[in-house]
Amino acid sequence: MSHSDPGSQWWRSAVVYQVYPRSFQDSDGDGVGDIPGIISRLDYLHELGVDVIWLSPVYRSPHDDNGYDISDYEDIDPTFGTLADIDELIAQLHTRGMKLVMDLVVNHTSDEHAWFIDSRSSRDSARADWYMWHDPRPGAVGGQPGAEPNNWGSFFSGSAWQWEPARGQYYLHLFSRKQPDLNWESPAVRDAIHAMMNRWLDRGIDGFRMDVINFISKDAALPDGAVLETGFGDGMPFFANGPRLQEYLAEMKAAVFDGRSADYLTVGEMPDATPELAASLTDARTGQLSMIFQFEHVGLDHDGVKWNAGELDIRDLKKSFGKWQSALADHGWNSLYWNNHDQPRIVSRWGNDREHWYASATALATVLHLHRGTPYVYQGEELGMTNVPFDDISALRDIESVNHYAVAVDMLGQEPAAVLGALRAMSRDNARTPMQWTAEPGAGFTAATPWIGVNPNHDRVNAAAQIDDPNSIFAHYRRLIALRHSDPVVVHGDFRMLLPDDPSVYAFARELEGTTLVVVANLSDQAAPCDLSGDDLVLTNLPEDAASGVLAPWEARVYRSTRA
Ligand code: TEU
Numbered sequence: 131m132s133h134s135d136p137g138s139q140w141w142r143s144a145v146v147y148q149v150y151p152r153s154f155q156d157s158d159g160d161g162v163g164d165i166p167g168i169i170s171r172l173d174y175l176h177e178l179g180v181d182v183i184w185l186s187p188v189y190r191s192p193h194d195d196n197g198y199d200i201s202d203y204e205d206i207d208p209t210f211g212t213l214a215d216i217d218e219l220i221a222q223l224h225t226r227g228m229k230l231v232m233d234l235v236v237n238h239t240s241d242e243h244a245w246f247i248d249s250r251s252s253r254d255s256a257r258a259d260w261y262m263w264h265d266p267r268p269g270a271v272g273g274q275p276g277a278e279p280n281n282w283g284s285f286f287s288g289s290a291w292q293w294e295p296a297r298g299q300y301y302l303h304l305f306s307r308k309q310p311d312l313n314w315e316s317p318a319v320r321d322a323i324h325a326m327m328n329r330w331l332d333r334g335i336d337g338f339r340m341d342v343i344n345f346i347s348k349d350a351a352l353p354d355g356a357v358l359e360t361g362f363g364d365g366m367p368f369f370a371n372g373p374r375l376q377e378y379l380a381e382m383k384a385a386v387f388d389g390r391s392a393d394y395l396t397v398g399e400m401p402d403a404t405p406e407l408a409a410s411l412t413d414a415r416t417g418q419l420s421m422i423f424q425f426e427h428v429g430l431d432h433d434g435v436k437w438n439a440g441e442l443d444i445r446d447l448k449k450s451f452g453k454w455q456s457a458l459a460d461h462g463w464n465s466l467y468w469n470n471h472d473q474p475r476i477v478s479r480w481g482n483d484r485e486h487w488y489a490s491a492t493a494l495a496t497v498l499h500l501h502r503g504t505p506y507v508y509q510g511e512e513l514g515m516t517n518v519p520f521d522d523i524s525a526l527r528d529i530e531s532v533n534h535y536a537v538a539v540d541m542l543g544q545e546p547a548a549v550l551g552a553l554r555a556m557s558r559d560n561a562r563t564p565m566q567w568t569a570e571p572g573a574g575f576t577a578a579t580p581w582i583g584v585n586p587n588h589d590r591v592n593a594a595a596q597i598d599d600p601n602s603i604f605a606h607y608r609r610l611i612a613l614r615h616s617d618p619v620v621v622h623g624d625f626r627m628l629l630p631d632d633p634s635v636y637a638f639a640r641e642l643e644g645t646t647l648v649v650v651a652n653l654s655d656q657a658a659p660c661d662l663s664g665d666d667l668v669l670t671n672l673p674e675d676a677a678s679g680v681l682a683p684w685e686a687r688v689y690r691s692t693r694a
Contacts (some may be wrong), residue, residue: 131615141420150562152209165212172222178611194308216333221642234338241310251634253298264302279300288362290303304365339640344375344401398423408454408462432494436556439556452630459624465506466505476494495610499613502523512607520559525554527559555582610669624641
C-alpha cells in the first residue's frame with residue numbers, strides 16, 4: 131500500500147465482495163465449497179459489478195474455527211483445492227479486471243501449526259517464545275482451576291488459558307484452545323509473518339484483510355479484567371489496541387508494502403477500535419492501513435452480550451455512523467458493512483424479512499453504499515438472504531454457537547428454547563449456510579449433503595430468480611455499485627448527516643464541487659413524512675412514482691442537485 135500518491139488508492143472507488151469458501155460453491159461433490167467452485171461463479175460476480183473478492187481463509191487448517199485456525203499459511207487446504215487453484219483464481223480475477231484480497235490470520239495460529247508444535251514441546255525449543263506462555267499464578271498448582279495467569283475468558287467460552295504439562299506453563303488463546311495466540315513481542319515471529327506476506331504478494335494477490343489485528347499487542351502485565359456474566363474476566367481493555375500496535379503495523383508496512391510500486395488494499399479487523407485510532411491508522415499521508423472494520427454499529431442492538439440483542443434505534447445508528455464519517459473525513463477512510471461471516475443477515479436483523487423483505491433489504495443497501503467509504507457485500511446479501519430458522523442446536527456448526535449453547539444450558543441452566551432463540555437471531559451460522567443459487571434441492575450449491583443445511587427459503591430467495599429481474603435486490607445492488615463507479619460524488623463527496631433526531635428516516639447529503647446527492651430512506655414499517663428532495667431522482671428502490679412529502683415503508687431515494 132503506497133501513501134505517496136493518494137489518488138492511486140484504487141480501493142476508494144472499489145466495492146468488495148466477501149466469499150466464505152465453505153459455503154459459496156461446491157465443485158467436487160463433497161458438500162463443501164471450494165476454489166474451483168468460486169472460479170465457476172466469477173462471471174456472476176462480474177455481472178454484479180464488484181471489483182474485489184475478499185476470500186476468507188482457504189489455508190491448511192483443522193477447521194476448529196472454520197479455517198480461522200491455520201496450520202500452514204503457505205499451502206491450501208485440500209478441502210478447498212490446491213495452490214494451482216489459487217493461482218488460477220488470481221489469474222481469472224485479473225483477466226476480468228478484478229482483484230483478490232486474502233484473509234491474514236496472524237494474531238494466532240492453529241495448535242497444529244509446526245511453529246506451535248515446536249514451541250509447546252519445551253521451554254528450550256527454537257520457537258519457545260513464539261507464543262504467549264506464562265507460569266501459573268504464584269503459589270498455585272499448574273493445571274488446577276484458578277491457577278491460570280489471569281481471569282480472562284475466551285471468546286468461545288471458558289478460560290483463555292490452556293495448561294501444557296510438557297512446559298509446565300499455560301498458553302493464551304483468546305479464541306478456541308486450538309488457536310494459540312502468537313507472541314508479537316518476538317522479532318522472529320514478526321519476521322516470519324512479513325516473509326509469508328511478501329510471498330503471497332509475490333504470488334499476485336492484491337491485499338489482505340487482517341483478522342483481529344488490533345489484538346496483537348497485549349498489555350505485558352496481563353492484568354485481570356472485570357468479571358462478566360460468564361464468570362470470567364473481560365480482557366479486551368488489555369489486549370485490544372495495545373501499546374505497540376501501531377509500531378508493529380508500521381514495521382509491517384515498511385517490510386511488506388512500502389518497497390512495492392503497486393497499491394494494495396489492507397483492511398484491519400479491529401473490535402473496540404476508536405475513531406481516533408482509525409483516523410491515525412488510515413491517514414492517507416502517514417497511516418499504516420487502507421481502512422479498518424470497526425464494530426461500533428454492530429454493537430448498537432445489544433449490551434455487549436450479543437445473545438441479549440434487541441431492537442435497533444436508528445438514531446443510535448445515525449449518531450454512530452455520523453461520528454465515524456466525521457472522524458475520518460479529512461485524511462482517513464471508512465469501510466462500510468452490514469454483513470460478514472460473523473454477523474447475522476441484515477435484512478432479518480435490522481430490516482423486515484417478512485412483509486417488507488425486498489424494500490428493507492434495498493433501503494439498507496442504499497443507505498450503506500451511499501456513505502463515504504468502501505462498501506463490502508457479503509455473499510448472499512445481494513440476494514436478500516435471511517437468517518435461518520434453526521430448529522435444533524444440532525443444525526448449528528459454529529464453535530462459538532455450540533459452546534455458547536453448552537455453557538448457557540448446561541452450566542447456567544438457561545432454557546434451551548430461549549438459548550436457541552437467541553442463536554436464531556445472532557448466531558454466526560446465519561451467515562454461513564450455503565449460497566442460494568437456485569430453487570432446486572441443494573440450492574445449486576452442491577448435489578451432495580452440504581456441511582450445513584440450506585436455508586429452506588432458497589426456493590424463493592435465490593440468484594436464478596433475481597439476476598434477470600430489474601426489480602430484484604440483486605439488480606438494486608448492481609445499480610448501487612454502478613453508481614459508485616460512475617459518480618465521483620459517491621466516492622469523494624463530503625458527508626453531512628441530516629435529520630439526526632428523526633426516529634424513522636435516515637437522511638444525509640454528499641457534496642462535491644457544487645453537486646449534491648441527497649439520500650433519504652424510511653427505515654421503518656410505517657409511512658414517514660419527509661420533504662427532503664433534489665433536482666433529479668437518481669435512484670429509488672420502489673417502482674412507484676415518488677409521492678412528495680411522504681416515504682412509504684422502507685422507501686429509499688437518491689436525488690442529485692447541481693449548483694450552477
Ligand atoms: O473475528 C473476531 C471477532 O471479533 C469475532 O470473534 C466477533 O467478535 C464474534 O464473532 C462476534 O460474535 C475474527 C473472525 O472474523 C472470526 O470468524 C474468527 O472466529 C475470529 O476472528 C478468530 O479468528
